[in-house]
Amino acid sequence: MILRGAFFRWVLVAVPAALLPFVLFGLLSFWSFEDALLPQVEARTQIASQGLVRQLEFNAQFFGSLGDLREVGAALDSTRAAAADIAFIAVYDEAESLVAMSPAGFVLPDQVAPFGSDTSIGWRDTLAGLIDRVHQAATGIPFFDEADTTSFVAGRYLVTELTVGTGDVALGTVIAGTELALLQDVRMDIALETLTIFVAALLIGFEFVLLLILVNLVRPLEMLRFLDQRLRDRDLRFGVETNGAGSLASLVAETNRFIKHASDRAIAQGSLIFATAKGGHPATVTYPAARYIRLPLFLFFLGEALLRPALPIFLAELPSSLSIDDQTLAGLAMSMFLLTSIFGVLLGGIMAESTGIKRTVLIGMGVIALGTALHVMVQDIVSAGIARGVSGLGYGLAYAAAQLFVMRHTDKTRRTSGFSFFFVVVVAAEISGPAIGGILTDRLGTSILFMTASVSMVAGALIAAWILPSALPNLPDTDTQKPKPLKRRETNAPVALRQNARFVMLVGCFSLPGKMMLNGALFLAVPLAIADLGLNATEIGRLMMTYGVVILIVSPVLAQLADRFEAYAFYTFGGTILAAAALLLPALMPGLWPLYLSVGLFGLGQAMSVPAQMTLLLGLTERECNLLGAGVVMGRYRFYERLGSFLGPVLVGALLAVGTPNEATFALGLIALLVATVGTVFFLAVGSRDEEDAIDALLVKG
Amino acid sequence: MQTQKNSIDRRTGDTRLVIKMMLAIFVCFAASLVFVAVLTFLKFDRIYLDTYAQRYDSVAREARDVIERSLGPGMSLEGNIAGSVAINRLAEQQKGDVAILLQNLGGTVIADTPGAPEMRGTALARVDTENPNALARTMSADQFTTSAAIRNDGVSVGVVTVVFDAAPAHEALAALQARMRAAAMGLFAVFAPIFAILVFAAIFPKERLFAREAAAMRRMADGEPAKDTGLVFGATEVIADLNRPDGAAQ
Numbered sequence A: 001m002i003l004r005g006a007f008f009r010w011v012l013v014a015v016p017a018a019l020l021p022f023v024l025f026g027l028l029s030f031w032s033f034e035d036a037l038l039p040q041v042e043a044r045t046q047i048a049s050q051g052l053v054r055q056l057e058f059n060a061q062f063f064g065s066l067g068d069l070r071e072v073g074a075a076l077d078s079t080r081a082a083a084a085d086i087a088f089i090a091v092y093d094e095a096e097s098l099v100a101m102s103p104a105g106f107v108l109p110d111q112v113a114p115f116g117s118d119t120s121i122g123w124r125d126t127l128a129g130l131i132d133r134v135h136q137a138a139t140g141i142p143f144f145d146e147a148d149t150t151s152f153v154a155g156r157y158l159v160t161e162l163t164v165g166t167g168d169v170a171l172g173t174v175i176a177g178t179e180l181a182l183l184q185d186v187r188m189d190i191a192l193e194t195l196t197i198f199v200a201a202l203l204i205g206f207e208f209v210l211l212l213i214l215v216n217l218v219r220p221l222e223m224l225r226f227l228d229q230r231l232r233d234r235d236l237r238f239g240v241e242t243n244g245a246g247s248l249a250s251l252v253a254e255t256n257r258f259i260k261h262a263s264d265r266a267i268a269q270g271s272l273i274f275a276t277a278k279g280g281h282p283a284t285v286t287y288p289a290a291r292y293i294r295l296p297l298f299l300f301f302l303g304e305a306l307l308r309p310a311l312p313i314f315l316a317e318l319p320s321s322l323s324i325d326d327q328t329l330a331g332l333a334m335s336m337f338l339l340t341s342i343f344g345v346l347l348g349g350i351m352a353e354s355t356g357i358k359r360t361v362l363i364g365m366g367v368i369a370l371g372t373a374l375h376v377m378v379q380d381i382v383s384a385g386i387a388r389g390v391s392g393l394g395y396g397l398a399y400a401a402a403q404l405f406v407m408r409h410t411d412k413t414r415r416t417s418g419f420s421f422f423f424v425v426v427v428a429a430e431i432s433g434p435a436i437g438g439i440l441t442d443r444l445g446t447s448i449l450f451m452t453a454s455v456s457m458v459a460g461a462l463i464a465a466w467i468l469p470s471a472l473p474n475l476p477d478t479d480t481q482k483p484k485p486l487k488r489r490e491t492n493a494p495v496a497l498r499q500n501a502r503f504v505m506l507v508g509c510f511s512l513p514g515k516m517m518l519n520g521a522l523f524l525a526v527p528l529a530i531a532d533l534g535l536n537a538t539e540i541g542r543l544m545m546t547y548g549v550v551i552l553i554v555s556p557v558l559a560q561l562a563d564r565f566e567a568y569a570f571y572t573f574g575g576t577i578l579a580a581a582a583l584l585l586p587a588l589m590p591g592l593w594p595l596y597l598s599v600g601l602f603g604l605g606q607a608m609s610v611p612a613q614m615t616l617l618l619g620l621t622e623r624e625c626n627l628l629g630a631g632v633v634m635g636r637y638r639f640y641e642r643l644g645s646f647l648g649p650v651l652v653g654a655l656l657a658v659g660t661p662n663e664a665t666f667a668l669g670l671i672a673l674l675v676a677t678v679g680t681v682f683f684l685a686v687g688s689r690d691e692e693d694a695i696d697a698l699l700v701k702g
Numbered sequence B: 001m002q003t004q005k006n007s008i009d010r011r012t013g014d015t016r017l018v019i020k021m022m023l024a025i026f027v028c029f030a031a032s033l034v035f036v037a038v039l040t041f042l043k044f045d046r047i048y049l050d051t052y053a054q055r056y057d058s059v060a061r062e063a064r065d066v067i068e069r070s071l072g073p074g075m076s077l078e079g080n081i082a083g084s085v086a087i088n089r090l091a092e093q094q095k096g097d098v099a100i101l102l103q104n105l106g107g108t109v110i111a112d113t114p115g116a117p118e119m120r121g122t123a124l125a126r127v128d129t130e131n132p133n134a135l136a137r138t139m140s141a142d143q144f145t146t147s148a149a150i151r152n153d154g155v156s157v158g159v160v161t162v163v164f165d166a167a168p169a170h171e172a173l174a175a176l177q178a179r180m181r182a183a184a185m186g187l188f189a190v191f192a193p194i195f196a197i198l199v200f201a202a203i204f205p206k207e208r209l210f211a212r213e214a215a216a217m218r219r220m221a222d223g224e225p226a227k228d229t230g231l232v233f234g235a236t237e238v239i240a241d242l243n244r245p246d247g248a249a250q
Helices: A004-063 A072-082 A122-139 A181-232 A247-269 A290-306 A311-316 A326-355 A357-377 A381-408 A412-444 A446-467 A488-498 A501-532 A537-565 A568-582 A592-620 A622-628 A630-656 A661-686 A691-701 B002-012 B016-053 B057-070 B081-093 B167-221 B233-243
Strands: A086-093 A098-102 A152-154 A157-166 A169-179 A238-240 A283-285 B098-104 B109-112 B135-139 B143-152 B155-165
Touching (some): A004 A072, A004 A086, A004 A157, A004 A169, A004 A181, A004 B016, A004 B167, A072 A098, A072 B057, A122 B167, A181 A247, A181 A290, A181 A446, A181 A537, A181 B016, A181 B233, A247 B167, A247 B233, A290 A357, A311 A326, A326 A357, A326 A381, A326 A501, A357 A446, A381 A412, A412 A537, A412 B016, A488 A501, A488 A622, A501 A537, A501 A568, A501 A592, A592 A622, A630 A661, B016 B143, B057 B081, B057 B098, B057 B135, B057 B143, B057 B155, B081 B098, B081 B109
Antiparallel strands (some): A086 A098, A086 A169, A152 A157, B098 B109, B098 B155, B135 B143, B143 B155
């Protein structure tokens, strides 16, 4: 509480303050670019119009004035035909009367008053002037050069004036307007890209700052709360491990010292109201540090998310000696990641138990970083499949170990909130990663992209090695201790769960199709659909970002509503059906904006169904959870879910062999819609409660 | 010495966390600005060079049109003097900013203007001969070229290439790069202190509070009386119990 209010106030001030330099940089860069580009556009227009001006001057020598010339319109049309970006061209005589215009009857934009119009843009000139003065005061030179041009911007056009004359006699003026749609597109691109990079930087910066706050403020405060409660209970048996910098760490250390002295005094006085440790030495408690893994996990997921917009195209363009369609091969290569990650998850759990959680996290992150770097050396689709496979294995290892880390560092009362940041971190990485990946691919190519992703993963591993505690927390009176090893009966988990029809239907009709749609449609078919529209990786990145933004915005609200109304089943069924229906849109309404709408609705459906699925699962498998343990049930559930992640790209790859990406997305959406409808009908018919439990409940009620 | 440290803590707090936070924010801010600047410049660079490369498109088209009009059925490009005249006239109109070459399909130079570089092979290979309006452009560190296929009676017979200097484009881009660098550095210089103040304002009051608490706890750990341990109030209660005359009996 002591930090929360201050933190949010600080964020309210800091975010706009942090955005401001990026906005200013975007403006300054764009204006500088405009200053450099417009003279080029002007020169091109002048060069294109030179022939016309010479022709007019030559003919005017014989006819006396421009107004007496014939067929001027045809000459103007010819000039426009030779320079495609000249939108209009007009000739005025010495009396400023219009002689001819191409295209005929073209309505000049308001600002184009042919002779000496005022085209200044107020706020821009004011800001640019201010920056100029500041820069000149600091460096002695102005920031913006004096424009070496006679042209001016009017609306969507750069208007260039050329004088027609013989000797010193001016006969008239040619005015040519060049379309500046390119500049408007660039302005929009720069704004979007700067915003994208700002959001990514903000998220990364937030995670860095949050880690510092966690280490130096939040965890010491939690330790103090723990010690305070012990002291209030007159319990002098425990001190805590101290770390971090600052006064709060000193306070924790002094409190430990106080407990030791108080314990000595209580023993010396023979007090009966104090609980003291045997021998008078308070035991040192390792306090949980679940959220320490946030930043390493964010960098880890970010590395993988960076590849998302470029990977399908990269894989589809690789040469192959196999007689299979390129896009199908790309789907298979992508599936290698998912296939090995399934085994990685299983192996990661075993390794984390036997060799340590931290070590397994580090090994996983190291392996995926290696696999990602291997993509740079990929020569064909087979080696790409191997690189994807290595990456997937590392992903699975790190993912499983990270989940176990969170579980071991949270007690029952905090486990849900502990796991919730997994979702937040994944979504944060999904928002920034694909967009940045798209920009990187567009500017620097896929090799740099793979190296950047690999570096991000290595950075995650290094921070994990530095910050994650190797020792497990050992708080007294909590269940954070290492759980007991699996009993023999627990090895029958697959059989026990398969006998629960509701579990099978939940997995088969909602969880599996959900992952198939995510990995098959969103991560494979949709990027290919974008490529089919002739757009680049940047656009793919923006589309992926839309998915993440929708989830980040609506998920917390929807989750609260789901909890309030206990509408987990409705959310799971309705969300899956909505997500599936969203995938039908691109084939029904071709174009870019329907794709955005489809991805947005898909994100909304996923935000409804995915978090609610876990709660519904625990409700449907209450008996199995009591028998096997919730961890085993959830582990199995994740395993089956990942099968969907594997099957999605395989199915879409096969569909792509016979249809377009939009058609493949449509087919997958239709299949998922039908399966989810069957599942919904099943649950409507049999209910979400076990029959015996329902009868018991009725009897108890009665 | 201990008392002196206590008074320093009470007065100033510990600045290590503030410095750490400032460093983290500075690094993120600087890295983001560099990232934005590099990626934005790369976009500008591409668009500028593309625009610059189109500078003499109209000259290439005019040369092609003039030469094509001078040809007729059965006439060869090599025997047509009008081609040489046309490219010289067009080059003169550009005041020597361009050189123009006329080549046949085999790549042999039929006519060129002063300053034209030696060109190996033929630029025709790069031109889409199926599209009569197509132009082919090349860029290198030294020069740009724009080529157009020349067709006679619907059949490609040669190519005319306008060659122009790349140095002005690279100079303009270098100036743009310098200006963007100056903008990024200037903004960092202006906003980094503002962020530092924000961090200081957010953290330091809390640090002072914690420093006071740490000093109070230190005194209590040393057995001195203390009146304020808000964060660990249990310690005050423990001291009170330990100091009660009947504490040992309870």
